[in-house]
Amino acid sequence: MSTPVTQARPARVASRETLLSVTGLTKHFPVTRGVVFRHRVGLVRSVEDVTFSVAAGQTLGVVGESGCGKTTTARMIARLVEPTAGQIIFDGTDITHLRPGAMRPLRREIQMIFQDPYSSLNPRHTVGAIVGAPFRLQKVKTERGIKATVQELLEMVGLNPEHYNRYPHEFSGGQRQRIGIARTLALRPRLIVADEPVSALDVSIQAQVVNLLGDLQDELGLTYVIIAHDLSVIRHVCDRVAVMYLGNLVELAERDSLYARPRHPYTVALLSAVPVPKPVKRDPAGRRDRRDRIRLVGDVPSPLNPPPACRFHTRCWKAQEVCKTVMPPLVEISAGHQVACHFPENTPAA
Secondary structure, eight states, rough: OOOOOOSSOOOOOOSSOOOEEEEEEEEEEEEEOOOSSSSEEEEEEEEEEEEEEEEETTTEEEEOOSSSSSHHHHHHTSSSSSSSEEEEEEEEEETOOOOOOHHHGGGGGEEEEOSSSSTTTTTTTTTHHHHHHHHHHHOOSSSOOHHHHHHHHHOOOOOOGGGGGOOOGGGGGGHHHHHHHEEEEEHSSSEEEEEETTSSOOHHHHHHHHHHHHHHHHHHHHEEEEEEHHHHHHHHHHHHEEEEEEEEEEEEEEHHHHHOOOOOOOHHHHHOOOOOOOOSSOOOOOOOOOOOOOOSSSSOOOSSOOHHHHHHHHTTTOOOOHHSSSSSOOOOTTTTTTESSSSSSSSOOO
16 A cells, blocks of 8 residues: 655656657637537637647646646547647657547557546446456557456556456445556556546545556656646646646746746646645744635636636736736746746746
């Protein structure tokens, strides 16, 4: 059993090899009306012009409120959703619009862990059939046979190999997620896209699954893109963090830099909501390492009709007229720290 997460894992040194590169990624979902003659009446602008890269062996965390487009981004990376525009380069290969037949061999390299461990496993199949499915679908032969390989995978994720013939309903939520992770690892992928891998689990076992993902990365040299809304989880497992708001990427930085000095007002508001343990003793100056809670006014605008220019200006306490008319570009304002804001926070006075 994994031990609870007590501190963030040391950030991994970025390799020179960029495994995944995403440029201008965009996804619009058409809104139609009519029964017989359906016509388009609008667009849901789920993701707009998202750009980032992930080095081999590192972990990128993508965070934001529900509806910000992070899950759609994950599904486009895994090629489960067709992008409207942009480019996805995986290990030097453009996979943006690959047909299913051409994409099939790359399915071994890119796998996904789904959010819900209950609906992602077929209740009619045994654990052995579920974890062994990738071998049969990809027609991969193993040296010791599928059963022995599946049992090794189960042991690798902390399950009993004797569970091979059991069904998903016989397991807890945490155990089911481990089964899903074992299935993901079957073909030894290089990139794993994890869509909120612990949000559906009980808090008491979230740390176990988080630690398992970290241990597997160290052992197998995996590269992760982890989608989450819990910034505490992201802080423990990620090397870099991308913050999304209403389909846009608003901040991208190394983990330690972002948590120490968040630059975008939205990121500052998100971090202010993260619970901080109350210190046992005050420091000599009587200060505490706690941020003042920032309560954003209003609701997140609809992606059907997003605000012009900076999409956060309707809720931002620093918004000025330029924020309503000019879209701020994502620019690097310090080493490795990019932000899309006309008036970033934590900026040294001139």
